[in-house]
Amino acid sequence: MQKIHVRKMTSSDIAFAIRLTDTMHWDLTQRDFRFTMALEAEGSFVALDGSKKVGMTTTVQLGKIGWIGNVIVDTRHRSKGVGAQLIRHAAEYLR
Numbered sequence: 431m432q433k434i435h436v437r438k439m440t441s442s443d444i445a446f447a448i449r450l451t452d453t454m455h456w457d458l459t460q461r462d463f464r465f466t467m468a469l470e471a472e473g474s475f476v477a478l479d480g481s482k483k484v485g486m487t488t489t490v491q492l493g494k495i496g497w498i499g500n501v502i503v504d505t506r507h508r509s510k511g512v513g514a515q516l517i518r519h520a521a522e523y524l525r
Contacts (some may be wrong), residue, residue, distance in 0.1 A: 434477050434478065434479055434484070434511070434512055434515050435477070435478045436475050436476070436477050436478075436515060436516060436519040437475065437476055437478065438472060438474070438475060438476075439463075439467065439474035439475055439476045439486060439488075441464070441467070443476050443483065443486070444460050444463045444464070445460075446476070446483045446486070447463055447474075447476075447486050447500075448460065448463070450485070450486060450502050450504060451500065451502055453502075453504075453505065454502060456500075458500070463488075466488045466490065466499075466500075467488075469490050470488070470489055470490045470491060472523070473488065473489035473490060473491065473520075473523060473524075474486070474487070474488040474489065475487050475488075475489075475516060475519055475520060475523075477503070477507075477512050477515060477516050479507060479512075483504075484503060484504045484506075484507040484512055485501075485502060485503035485504060485507065485512045485513065485516055486500065486501075486502060486516070487499070487500055487501040487502075487516045487517070487519075487520050488500045489520045489523060489524055491524060496521075496524030498517065498520045498521070498524070501513055501516055501517060501520075503516070
């Protein structure tokens with residue numbers, strides 16, 4: 431596994447995010463992700479192993495309250511610290 435890089439999610443990542451959340455039967459749609467990204471334009475993130483997308487998370491801020499949601503990592507990359515890195519990145523963003 432290469433070093434994991436976390437970057438801001440873009441609209442081109444939505445199909446990946448849906449495929450990933452479908453593995454958990456969360457039934458999230460393109461509309462759900464677009465809504466979350468509209469609420470917090472800079473607050474959704476994708477984890478990459480090299481150029482391969484392997485995880486994602488979303489955040490929303492309401493005043494002094496921050497919410498981290500939809501944290502999921504591809505099953506082949508679990509137990510390798512990817513989720514923890516996504517959480518750290520999201521928490522730092524919310525600070």
